[in-house]
Amino acid sequence: MNWDDTTDEATAERLVGASAEREEQAVEAALRPKDLGEFIGQEKVREQLDLVLRAARARGATADHVLLSGAPGLGKTTLSMIIAAEMEAPIRITSGPAIQHAGDLAAILSSLQEGEVLFLDEIHRMSRPAEEMLYMAMEDFRVDVIVGKGPGATAIPLELPPFTLVGATTRAGLLPPPLRDRFGFTAHMEFYEPPELERVIHRSAHLLDVEIDTGGAAEIAGRSRGTPRIANRLLRRVRDYAQVKADGVITRDIAEAALAVYEVDSRGLDRLDRGVLEALLKLFGGGPVGLSTLAVAVGEERETVEEVAEPFLVREGLLARTPRGRVATPAAWTHLGLAPPPGPAGGNGQQDLFGA
Numbered sequence: 496m497n498w499d500d501t502t503d504e505a506t507a508e509r510l511v512g513a514s515a516e517r518e519e520q521a522v523e524a525a526l527r528p529k530d531l532g533e534f535i536g537q538e539k540v541r542e543q544l545d546l547v548l549r550a551a552r553a554r555g556a557t558a559d560h561v562l563l564s565g566a567p568g569l570g571k572t573t574l575s576m577i578i579a580a581e582m583e584a585p586i587r588i589t590s591g592p593a594i595q596h597a598g599d600l601a602a603i604l605s606s607l608q609e610g611e612v613l614f615l616d617e618i619h620r621m622s623r624p625a626e627e628m629l630y631m632a633m634e635d636f637r638v639d640v641i642v643g644k645g646p647g648a649t650a651i652p653l654e655l656p657p658f659t660l661v662g663a664t665t666r667a668g669l670l671p672p673p674l675r676d677r678f679g680f681t682a683h684m685e686f687y688e689p690p691e692l693e694r695v696i697h698r699s700a701h702l703l704d705v706e707i708d709t710g711g712a713a714e715i716a717g718r719s720r721g722t723p724r725i726a727n728r729l730l731r732r733v734r735d736y737a738q739v740k741a742d743g744v745i746t747r748d749i750a751e752a753a754l755a756v757y758e759v760d761s762r763g764l765d766r767l768d769r770g771v772l773e774a775l776l777k778l779f780g781g782g783p784v785g786l787s788t789l790a791v792a793v794g795e796e797r798e799t800v801e802e803v804a805e806p807f808l809v810r811e812g813l814l815a816r817t818p819r820g821r822v823a824t825p826a827a828w829t830h831l832g833l834a835p836p837p838g839p840a841g842g843n844g845q846q847d848l849f850g851a
């Protein structure tokens with residue numbers, strides 16, 4: 496370890512918002528596995544993707560289009576870069592929201608090199624016209640560029656070099672079927688098991704030159720919500736604590752004390768998760784309540800609640816999505832140390848959802 500020469504500068508940096516964000520991105524990039532062999536967990540996806548890429552390489556062909564779906568922080572961007580690295584191809588990175596006009600997409604597509612990987616993050620947030628242009632580009636490696644306006648407009652076909660589209664989405668269900676069908680390979684990324692997260696943490700600790708024992712890694716893994724990005728983030732915060740309050744070595748006790756300071760509870764719920772649950776229990780008696788109403792109550796975007804907090808809460812059995820709205824499970828009341836409201840039906844008709 497060599498804390499001493501960098502500590503103060505690094506700590507000061509972290510206190511400043513914008514540079515903290517930049518630091519986060521820089522550290523995240525530094526921690527990205529570079530090839531499939533380094534990528535931890537997701538065995539099925541790795542095995543399947545390995546076959547797809549090997550076969551393409553053996554044929555000397557460009558790899559099929561790949562769709563990666565899964566919650567934020569599970570490794571979609573990382574995998575897209577690994578695909579390019581494994582194919583020894585350059586990669587171009589853009590995102591659905593960045594492509595508002597079909598022309599934006601045409602400009603990107605027409606400047607691709609042969610074999611290049613085009614990473615389209617948040618592909619479900621692309622505009623309709625761009626999406627339609629993408630269909631043709633994916634299937635026929637061709638786009639029609641519209642020149643002129645009104646009745647005089649003409650479509651000029653433009654040949655594209657073969658390329659590999661890697662699309663990433665947190666919501667595969669939102670993709671129109673014609674788009675989904677044009678991917679030769681779809682990988683659904685699952686949340687990680689604690690032992691896999693422990694490996695992620697040990698690997699990152701090694702890269703960051705942080706000393707951590709198995710108890711420390713297990714404690715952080717257990718509170719990482721099945722997500723490598725969160726595991727890495729918690730590791731860095733625990734490292735700060737260990738550095739300031741102890742000798743820099745992360746043990747189970749140090750991890751526990753540090754995570755208490757950062758308000759990450761024993762099941763890994765953070766402020767947002769607890770905020771959502773608390774609103775659901777205290778303001779809406781456990782639900783059912785609509786997603787938008789719940790989001791307003793916690794002062795967050797609907798998407799944040801739905802994509803960041805809910806998948807984890809649902810998986811933990813603390814919240815259920817029902818046709819009538821979001822409902823807290825009995826375990827939610829227990830976890831927050833609250834008593835469910837009295838009443839013949841156990842409060843708000845929850846009985847018919849979780850009945851005897």
Ligand SMILES: Nc1ncnc2c1ncn2[C@@H]1O[C@H](COP(=O)(O)OP(=O)(O)O)[C@@H](O)[C@H]1O
Nearest residue numbers: 523526527535567568569570571572573723724
């Ligand atoms: N399977 C993995 N093994 C090791 N580290 C991982 C893995 N998946 C993700 N990470 C780490 O988690 C962070 C977030 O991954 P990223 O690919 O940006 O997620 P996504 O694009 O799905 O939001 C990265 O810093 C990466 O190092």
Ligand SMILES: [Mg+2]
Nearest residue numbers: 571572573616
């Ligand atoms: Mg990403």
